[in-house]
Amino acid sequence: MARMKFLCDADRCIDCNACVTACKNENEVPWGINRRRVVTINDGKPGERSVSMACMHCTDAPCAAVCPVECIYPTEDGVVLHSKDLCIGCGYCFYACPFGAPQYPKVGNFGSRGKMDKCTYCAGGGGQEEAGSAAEFEKYGSNRFGEGKLPLCAEMCSTKSLLAGDGEIIAQIYKERVLKRGYGSGAWGWLTAYHETISV
Amino acid sequence: MTVSRYFHAVLFAASLALAICSAPALAQKLGPDGAPNPTASSVQEQQLLNELSRIEGRIDIPDRKAAVLIQPAGRMWDYFHEVLLHWGAAIVILGTLLLLGVAYIALGRLPIKEGRSGLKLARFKAIERFSHWLTATSFVLLGLTGLNITFGKILLLPVVGPEAFTAVSEVSKYIHNFVSFAFVVGLVLIAVIFVKDNFFQRVDIEWVKQGGGFIASKHAPAGRFNLGEKLVFWLSLGAGLAISVSGFLLLFPFSVTDIFGMQIAQVVHSAVAVLFIALILGHIYIGTLGMEGAFEAMGTGEVDLNWAKEHHDRWAEEQIAKGNGPKSPLATPAE
Numbered sequence: 001m002a003r004m005k006f007l008c009d010a011d012r013c014i015d016c017n018a019c020v021t022a023c024k025n026e027n028e029v030p031w032g033i034n035r036r037r038v039v040t041i042n043d044g045k046p047g048e049r050s051v052s053m054a055c056m057h058c059t060d061a062p063c064a065a066v067c068p069v070e071c072i073y074p075t076e077d078g079v080v081l082h083s084k085d086l087c088i089g090c091g092y093c094f095y096a097c098p099f100g101a102p103q104y105p106k107v108g109n110f111g112s113r114g115k116m117d118k119c120t121y122c123a124g125g126g127g128q129e130e131a132g133s134a135a136e137f138e139k140y141g142s143n144r145f146g147e148g149k150l151p152l153c154a155e156m157c158s159t160k161s162l163l164a165g166d167g168e169i170i171a172q173i174y175k176e177r178v179l180k181r182g183y184g185s186g187a188w189g190w191l192t193a194y195h196e197t198i199s200v
Numbered sequence: 201m202t203v204s205r206y207f208h209a210v211l212f213a214a215s216l217a218l219a220i221c222s223a224p225a226l227a228q229k230l231g232p233d234g235a236p237n238p239t240a241s242s243v244q245e246q247q248l249l250n251e252l253s254r255i256e257g258r259i260d261i262p263d264r265k266a267a268v269l270i271q272p273a274g275r276m277w278d279y280f281h282e283v284l285l286h287w288g289a290a291i292v293i294l295g296t297l298l299l300l301g302v303a304y305i306a307l308g309r310l311p312i313k314e315g316r317s318g319l320k321l322a323r324f325k326a327i328e329r330f331s332h333w334l335t336a337t338s339f340v341l342l343g344l345t346g347l348n349i350t351f352g353k354i355l356l357l358p359v360v361g362p363e364a365f366t367a368v369s370e371v372s373k374y375i376h377n378f379v380s381f382a383f384v385v386g387l388v389l390i391a392v393i394f395v396k397d398n399f400f401q402r403v404d405i406e407w408v409k410q411g412g413g414f415i416a417s418k419h420a421p422a423g424r425f426n427l428g429e430k431l432v433f434w435l436s437l438g439a440g441l442a443i444s445v446s447g448f449l450l451l452f453p454f455s456v457t458d459i460f461g462m463q464i465a466q467v468v469h470s471a472v473a474v475l476f477i478a479l480i481l482g483h484i485y486i487g488t489l490g491m492e493g494a495f496e497a498m499g500t501g502e503v504d505l506n507w508a509k510e511h512h513d514r515w516a517e518e519q520i521a522k523g524n525g526p527k528s529p530l531a532t533p534a535e
Contacts, residue, residue, distance in 0.1 A: 011242070017260060032263075039257040039269040047242040051257075053269055062278035068349045069366050070357060086362055088370045090349065091453055095463050096281070098274040100266055112377070113453070185242045192272045 003078040004121060005167035005194065006154065007174055008052045010185045012161035015040055015050035019153035019162055023054070026122065026152040027141025033103040035119040036153050049185055052162050054153070055080060055101035055119035056193035063093035063102060073126065077145075078167075081126030082116060084139050089113035098192045121164070122151040171198045245270070254460075265454050277463045281470075285350060289474040296478040300485045307414065310491045312507050319526035320502040321519060328393055332498055335386030338379045343477055345372035345379075350470065380447055387440040390433075397424040398433045403514060413511060424515040432483050439476040443469060 015038050023029065023036040036054035057080045064072040064080065071086035072093065091113050093102040104113030124131055125140030132143045144152060154164035163170040171187070178184035178200045187198045248255045254271040324332070348356065348369060357365045404427040407413075410420035412428060420426065425433065446469040449456055457465065487494050493507035505526050508516035519525060 015260075020261075034261055034263060034266060037259060037261060037263075037266050039255075039259050039267060041243045041248070041255060041257040041269065043258040049243050051269055062275050065278050066281050068353055069362070069369050070353050071362075071366070086366045088366060088373050090369075090373060091450075092281070092466075094453075095459070095466060096274045096278045098270055098272050100268055100271070100459070183242075186245045188245050189270050191246070192270055192275070 002166035003168070004057060004165065005078070005170060005190075006054065006056055006151075007163040007170045007187050007190070007198075009161045009163065009174060009177065010049040010051050010188055011181075011183065012159040013038065013050040013052055014159055014161070016158060019052050019157055022152045022156050023119070026144070027120075028137075029117070029141065030105060033105060033117050035101070035103065035117065051188045052153070052157075053099055053101075053189065055097075055121075056099050056189050057119075057121060058098075058193040059195055062096035062098070066092045066096040068092060071126070075123070075126075077123075079121040079123050079145070081120060081123065082118070083127040084115040084117075084125065085127045087115045089115055093118075099189060119151075121145060122149070167194070174198055175200050265459060268459055271459055273460060273463060277466070280467055281350075285470055285474075286354075288471070289347075289350060292474050292478050293481070296481050300481065300490075303485070304489060307490075309489060310413075312493045312504060313416075313510055314506040316493070316504045317506045317526075319505040321505050321508045321516060321526050322501060322524060323497040323503045323508070324501045326501065327389075329498055329501055331386055331389035331393055334382060335390055338383035338386060339480060341375055341379045342383055343473070343480075345376040346470075346473055347477075348372045349376075377451060380444070380451065383440075384444050387437070387444065391437055394425075394433060398430045400427075400430060404430065419510070419513075421514060422512050423518075424512060426511065428486075432479065435479055436476070439472050439479065442472045443476060446472070 017038050020034060020036050020038060024034070027035065029035055036052060038050050038052045040048060040050045042048045057074070057078055059078070061072065061074060061080045064070075064074065067082075068090060069086050069088055071084075072080060072082040074080050089104055089107075089112070091102075091104065093116060094100070094104070101118045103117045105115070105117065106112070107114040120126075120140050122142045123145035124136045124143030127136075127139065129136035129139065131146045136143060142152070144150070149155070150164045154162045157163075163173060174184070174187060175198060184200060191197045245255065249270070249272065254273065255269040256267055257269055259267040349372065352365065352369060352372075356368070360368070401423060403421050403423055407420045407422050407427045410418045413420040413426070446465040449461065449465040450469060453462060487498065493504050494511075497503045505516070508519075
């Protein structure tokens with residue numbers, strides 16, 4: 001069984017934010033919510049790198065562990081999904097997430113959070129809705145994964161910096177790139193997300 | 201060789217070693233073909249994490265907290281919440297209940313030694329009781345809803361099923377959020393009303409020497425509040441302050457602090473809450489099951505004269521001297 005992962009090759013990312021736009025459009029993510037974002041490290045300084053980040057679909061996902069209503073779970077492909085029917089918007093998954101992935105629509109008083117929203121790996125939702133249905137799309141966004149496609153952010157990355165797919169295959173692609181070009185700033189977030197990194 | 205010369209030699213050796221080690225790093229800036237090596241000066245994830253424990257950058261979207269790229273501390277918070285807090289809270293709370301059970305078996309319900317006199321002494325005014333019960337009611341609601349968010353998934357979820365548990369937890373969340381304000385109001389009232397009677401006094405030392413009222417043969421003197429009650433007051437005030445401040449930080453997420461601050465606030469909030477619950481369990485025990493004649497002080501506001509003389513002799517004398525002594529049930533106004 002394939003284990004789905006994301007890998008951002010920071011030496012290729014040009015901070016164009018097309019992944020962010022693709023994600024918002026494909027999933028019709030509401031205003032104020034960003035499932036994917038690009039962060040630039042050492043902006044304007046030598047050695048600056050940009051990294052596109054969303055939910056990394058962690059191994060032993062901390063969000064799933066801390067969820068007080070147990071609405072977050074990994075699928076057999078290693079994609080971390082959640083049920084918006086069960087989520088109570090407590091915000092714990094945001095405290096636990098190493099990548100700042102969970103997002104909450106602002107509803108009601110004080111800092112009240114609505115149902116959590118995050119990257120679904122374009123694999124629909126973790127609720128009761130039928131896969132690929134309009135009801136599922138409404139709550140969670142696109143289910144490209146069910147159609148045999150990978151997340152749109154990675155699929156349309158112009159520099160092929162953002163890779164999605166089976167962890168072993170994308171790690172192999174990254175390794176070959178690093179060997180060929182002779183440098184690589186590392187698989188950002190892998191050690192934290194998957195307890196392993198890619199050694200070249 | 202003197203110490204200072206020895207020191208200089210070490211320093212020299214160290215700087216030499218440093219120079220040798222850093223030489224290859226400089227050489228790496230150029231590739232084998234003489235072209236600049238793009239990663240020689242590139243930021244490295246592991247290096248950044250070692251230096252700052254989290255990676256932050258610049259972001260184009262207005263959500264400033266999204267500029268934190270990687271914060272491995274999230275996994276540590278996960279460990280705190282799922283392992284340390286679960287075990288710690290279970291041990292502290294169940295341990296307290298066990299101790300109180302043992303105390304009840306060993307000591308039983310402490311009786312009024314002289315028996316009831318039938319004469320009543322006013323102990324708590326209406327506003328004092330209102331403050332107490334406002335705080336008490338909100339404390340119980342906050343405690344139960346708080347325990348639900350920590351232990352509900354272990355204890356309640358398997359029993360009622362996910363849908364019903366979510367319904368309960370969502371209501372719990374709102375109760376917890378709103379009742380917090382009532383708790384803070386109660387806490388402030390209690391602090392203002394009772395602080396004057398809770399300063400430590402010489403009599404408190406004597407109270408400890410006499411066994412705090414737990415030794416039947418001895419009499420422990422006390423003013424309006426004994427040392428045990430004063431400790432409950434000050435500890436509740438401290439815990440209440442910590443829990444209120446951390447709670448409001450959590451209630452207005454990211455308004456004051458960043459992600460690390462939020463994690464710390466949650467750790468403080470839950471750890472203090474567990475200790476607070478243990479303290480209040482003891483307080484509830486001694487005020488209800490543990491002692492005859494104690495509950496009515498906060499219930500009706502009046503205590504039996506013999507109870508007052510036994511537990512708060514100095515206060516009872518003061519009240520009588522002030523003319524606030526017990527009214528004989530037979531006495532009628534001289535009209």
